[in-house]
Amino acid sequence: MAKLNVNGRDVEVDADGSTPLLWVLREHLGLTGTKYGCGIAQCGACTVHINGQAVRTCVRPLASVSAGDEIVTIEGLSEDGSHPVQQAWRELDVPQCGYCQTGMIMASAALLAKNAAPSDDDIDREITNICRCGTYRRVRAGIHLAADSLAKDASKAGGAA
Amino acid sequence: MSLVNVSRRRFLVGSSAAGLSLGLALPFGARRAHASADFPDEINAWVVVQPDETVIIRIARSEMGQGTLTGLAQLVAEELDCDWNRVTTEYPTPTENLERGRVWQSFATGGSRGIRESHQYVREGGAAARMMLISAAAADWGVPASECSASKGTITHGPSGRTTSYGKVAGAASRLEVPEQVSLKDPKDWTIAGQPLKRLDTDPKVTGAQVYGADISLPGMLNAAIKQCPVFGGTVKSFDAAAVAGRPGVRKVVQVGDDAVAVVADRWWEAKTALDSLPVEWNFGEHADASSEAMAKIIGEALDADQAFVGNERGDAAAGLERAAKTVQATYAYPHQNHATMEPMNATVKYTDDLCEVWCPTQNGEGALATAAEASGLPPTQCQVYKLLLGGGFGRRGAIHDFVRQAVLIAKQMPGTPVKLMWTREEDMTHGQYHPVTQARLTAGLDDDGNVTAFRVRIAGQSILAGMMPERLGGGPDPVAFQCYAPDGDHAFAYDFENLLVDHAMRNPHVPPGFWRGVNANQNTLYTECFIDELAHAAGRDPLEFRLAHMKQHPKNAAVLKAVAEKAGWGEPAPDGVFRGLAQCTAFGSHIAACAEVSVKDGQLVMHRIVAATDCGTAVNPQQIEAQVEGSFVYGLSAMLYGECTVKDGRVQQTNFHNYPVMFIRDMPEVETIVMPSGGFWGGVGEPTIAVAAPAVLNALFAATGKRIRSFPLKHHDLSAA
Ligand code: FES
Ligand code: FES
Numbered sequence: 001m002a003k004l005n006v007n008g009r010d011v012e013v014d015a016d017g018s019t020p021l022l023w024v025l026r027e028h029l030g031l032t033g034t035k036y037g038c039g040i041a042q043c044g045a046c047t048v049h050i051n052g053q054a055v056r057t058c059v060r061p062l063a064s065v066s067a068g069d070e071i072v073t074i075e076g077l078s079e080d081g082s083h084p085v086q087q088a089w090r091e092l093d094v095p096q097c098g099y100c101q102t103g104m105i106m107a108s109a110a111l112l113a114k115n116a117a118p119s120d121d122d123i124d125r126e127i128t129n130i131c132r133c134g135t136y137r138r139v140r141a142g143i144h145l146a147a148d149s150l151a152k153d154a155s156k157a158g159g160a161a
Numbered sequence: 162m163s164l165v166n167v168s169r170r171r172f173l174v175g176s177s178a179a180g181l182s183l184g185l186a187l188p189f190g191a192r193r194a195h196a197s198a199d200f201p202d203e204i205n206a207w208v209v210v211q212p213d214e215t216v217i218i219r220i221a222r223s224e225m226g227q228g229t230l231t232g233l234a235q236l237v238a239e240e241l242d243c244d245w246n247r248v249t250t251e252y253p254t255p256t257e258n259l260e261r262g263r264v265w266q267s268f269a270t271g272g273s274r275g276i277r278e279s280h281q282y283v284r285e286g287g288a289a290a291r292m293m294l295i296s297a298a299a300a301d302w303g304v305p306a307s308e309c310s311a312s313k314g315t316i317t318h319g320p321s322g323r324t325t326s327y328g329k330v331a332g333a334a335s336r337l338e339v340p341e342q343v344s345l346k347d348p349k350d351w352t353i354a355g356q357p358l359k360r361l362d363t364d365p366k367v368t369g370a371q372v373y374g375a376d377i378s379l380p381g382m383l384n385a386a387i388k389q390c391p392v393f394g395g396t397v398k399s400f401d402a403a404a405v406a407g408r409p410g411v412r413k414v415v416q417v418g419d420d421a422v423a424v425v426a427d428r429w430w431e432a433k434t435a436l437d438s439l440p441v442e443w444n445f446g447e448h449a450d451a452s453s454e455a456m457a458k459i460i461g462e463a464l465d466a467d468q469a470f471v472g473n474e475r476g477d478a479a480a481g482l483e484r485a486a487k488t489v490q491a492t493y494a495y496p497h498q499n500h501a502t503m504e505p506m507n508a509t510v511k512y513t514d515d516l517c518e519v520w521c522p523t524q525n526g527e528g529a530l531a532t533a534a535e536a537s538g539l540p541p542t543q544c545q546v547y548k549l550l551l552g553g554g555f556g557r558r559g560a561i562h563d564f565v566r567q568a569v570l571i572a573k574q575m576p577g578t579p580v581k582l583m584w585t586r587e588e589d590m591t592h593g594q595y596h597p598v599t600q601a602r603l604t605a606g607l608d609d610d611g612n613v614t615a616f617r618v619r620i621a622g623q624s625i626l627a628g629m630m631p632e633r634l635g636g637g638p639d640p641v642a643f644q645c646y647a648p649d650g651d652h653a654f655a656y657d658f659e660n661l662l663v664d665h666a667m668r669n670p671h672v673p674p675g676f677w678r679g680v681n682a683n684q685n686t687l688y689t690e691c692f693i694d695e696l697a698h699a700a701g702r703d704p705l706e707f708r709l710a711h712m713k714q715h716p717k718n719a720a721v722l723k724a725v726a727e728k729a730g731w732g733e734p735a736p737d738g739v740f741r742g743l744a745q746c747t748a749f750g751s752h753i754a755a756c757a758e759v760s761v762k763d764g765q766l767v768m769h770r771i772v773a774a775t776d777c778g779t780a781v782n783p784q785q786i787e788a789q790v791e792g793s794f795v796y797g798l799s800a801m802l803y804g805e806c807t808v809k810d811g812r813v814q815q816t817n818f819h820n821y822p823v824m825f826i827r828d829m830p831e832v833e834t835i836v837m838p839s840g841g842f843w844g845g846v847g848e849p850t851i852a853v854a855a856p857a858v859l860n861a862l863f864a865a866t867g868k869r870i871r872s873f874p875l876k877h878h879d880l881s882a883a
Contacts, residue, residue, distance in 0.1 A: 081364070081368040105367060132823065134796055134829075136829035137829055
C-alpha cells in the first residue's frame, strides 16, 4: 500500500510502484479530470501539481511520490471551480473539446503561482501543452486575464491591510 | 418505462453529465413525433419543458469542440422564445431516432454540416413548440391563440395582460398535434441566434467533471488495450496468451477480428503493460514492403498518365496554353497526416445476448449504431449507442467506427461484462485514417498583359472515397477529390479562367485514407493559391490585384479577399522584416480569405499575424466562429509546419507527438477574424478557413525569402534567405 496526499486527503493505493501516477489518479482514485494524451510527457494533458510544481504524471512512477508530497489535481484546484484560471477560462470560453484543458489549466495555474504577471515570452516558454483544437490564443488571453484578476485581489488585500 | 429512467438517462448523456455513474440506463423506447404518455414534458421531438421551467433542447449532431451543440440550441431557442438561461441540452440516441422514424434526421457531424444542413428543421422544431405552448395557454384561457405572444418563456395574452409560463402549460401543450406549417423569423430579428453567446458546455470542462469516453466507469467494468497488425492489411498469425496470463489484473487475452489482439484486465494500465509483453506473430501481408518513397513514385508518374477523371472543364485549356505568351508550371505535393485527436480512440461496450450497449465518442451516432449492430450480430433495435462529448473529432470518428467494432468484438467474448477499450497514442498514430496523399502539377498560360489564358491542374493520388467506401464509387471518379475545383456549389473553384481543366489520376496506396478536417480543400487550395501567387509574380503583378482581376464572377470571394487585404494593410508598408501573403477560396459552402504576416529569423519562420475573413452566409454564434477560425489555423498550420506520416515496411513510422509534432502556444500567430455573413445562405464554419491558412503563410514566406515551398512539411526546408 502506497500512501499519498491528494487534494488535501490522505489516501492509500494498492498499485505497483512502477505505475505512473496518472493511472493511479485515474484508475485507483477515480480522478478522471487528469487525462491521458500521449504517455510520454509530450502533451501535458496529465498535468497536476506536486508541491506546487506542474508535473506530467504519465511518466512519474508512483514509487517516486511520497506521502509527504502534496498532490493537487484539477478536482482539487479549487473548492468550487472558482480558481482565477478557471474563472478566466469560463469568461473567455477557452475550451473547445476540452480534453486538453484540465492539463492546460493546471499548467497555467502553476505558472501564475510562481510568476504573477507572466509575459507572452514567459507563456511561450512555460506552456508547452498540446491542444489539437487550437485554443492557444484564448489560453494566452486567459492566463493574462487570470493574472489581472489575481493582481486586483492582491491590491484589494493590500489596500485592506 | 418510468420517468426515473429518463432522468437517469439525462444524467447520463446530457451535455453536463458530471459524475457519471451508470449502467442501468435503459433505452427509452419508441415515441411518436409528439409526446407520448410516458413523457408528458416533451413538447415535440426537439423540445422538452419541465415544470421548473428548464428547457431541454435535443441535439442530434455531435459536439466535439466545434460549438455545434450551442449553435443548434441557439437556433431552437430563438424560435421557441424561451429563456436562454434555462436552456440545457440532451442527445437522443440513434436507436430512438430509428424507432421514431428518424424524427431527428441525420446524426452525422462532418463536412461542417452540423448546422448548415439542419438549421431549417431544428428551427421549425422550436417554432412548432412555441406555437403549441401558446395554443395550450390560449385554450386554457379560452382566448384566440392569435391574441397571445411569447417571450423568454412567458406567454402573455395581449388584451387582458394575463401571463403564464412555458412550464405551466407544457403538459397540455405536449398533448397537442405538432403543427405542420410554421413560419420562421428573419435572421435580422434574432436575439439568441446570431449572438456571441457563451457555450453551454464549458463548466465541466474547466472543473474536470466532464466525462469523456476515456473516463467512463461502469460497475464491474474491465479495461482493454489493443494492438493491431502494424502493417495495414496484415493479420494475426499467433499470440501466446499464457505468457501474460499471470500478470496482475489480467482477465483475458483475445483476438479481435483477424488483425488485432487485446488484453482485458481490471485496469487499463495493467492491460496495456501486459499487452506490451505479449508475444504476437503477424502475417504482414502483401504490403509489407510498402514505403512512402514508392508511393510518391507511383503518384508522381500519374502526373503524366493518359487516363484521368475530369472534375472541371471549360473552354479549351490546351488551346489556351498554346496561345500563351508565357507558360508557368509547378508541381506540389502534400503528405499523409494523422488526426491525432487529444482523446485517443475508445469505446465501452456491454454485450448480452439481447442487448449491445455502446458508450463512445462519435461524430455519427447512427454510424456507430450500424457498426455495433454489424459487429454484435444483433438488430439495431437491440443496440444502443450513448454518445459522449468527443475529445476531438476532426473527421476521425465519423465515417468508420473501427474502435466501436473492436470494442464490441471484445465485449462479445465476455458477455455481461462491460469492457472499455482504449487505444494507446501509439495505436492511434499508426492506425489512423490518414489525410490522403496527393501531388499536383499546375500549368498556366499568361498573355502579354499578364492575364491567364488557361489554367490546367492535374491531381494525382489518393481518393478518400475509394479507400473508405469503394462501393459508392464503383470505380468512377471521386467528387470529393475536386473540392475547391468544382464547377459550382459548396466547393466552387473561385476564379473566372475561361480555359480550365482539372483532372484526377487516382492512385490508391494501401494506407487507409480518411476525412481530415478541411479534407481535400487543404491541399487543393494550397496548390491553387500558391500557384496563383507564382503566376502573379511571373506576370509582374500585385498578388491582390492579379487575383481580383481574375475573380469578377466571384464577388463574395472578392469581398472577403478585399476585407482581409484592407484590414491587414495590404499595399501599405509592413513592419520591418515582415512580409504578407494572401489566399482565398470557397469551401464547405463559405467564402474565405486570409492575409498572413511572417518574417524569417535565423532561418526560422515566424508567423506574426493572420487576418481572416469568412462569409458563411449566416452567422449563428460569432465568437464561436472566431474560435473555429483560430483552431482551424492551428490544425492546418501544424500540418504545414511539421505534419507528415511516412511509411516504411508497410507501416506508419510516426508513433507519438515526439515524432509527429504539432504547434505549441509559442507558434501561435495573432489571428484577427472578420465574420462577414452576407445573408441568404448557410455556409460551414469548422473547416473552411483551414484551407487558406497555409497558402497565405507560404505566400508571405515567398515574399520574405524568394523561396517557393512545394513539398511539405516545411521543417524539411532550409529557409535561410535565398
Ligand atoms: S499524457 Fe502525460 S504528457 Fe501527454
Ligand atoms: S480543447 Fe480540444 S484539445 Fe484542447
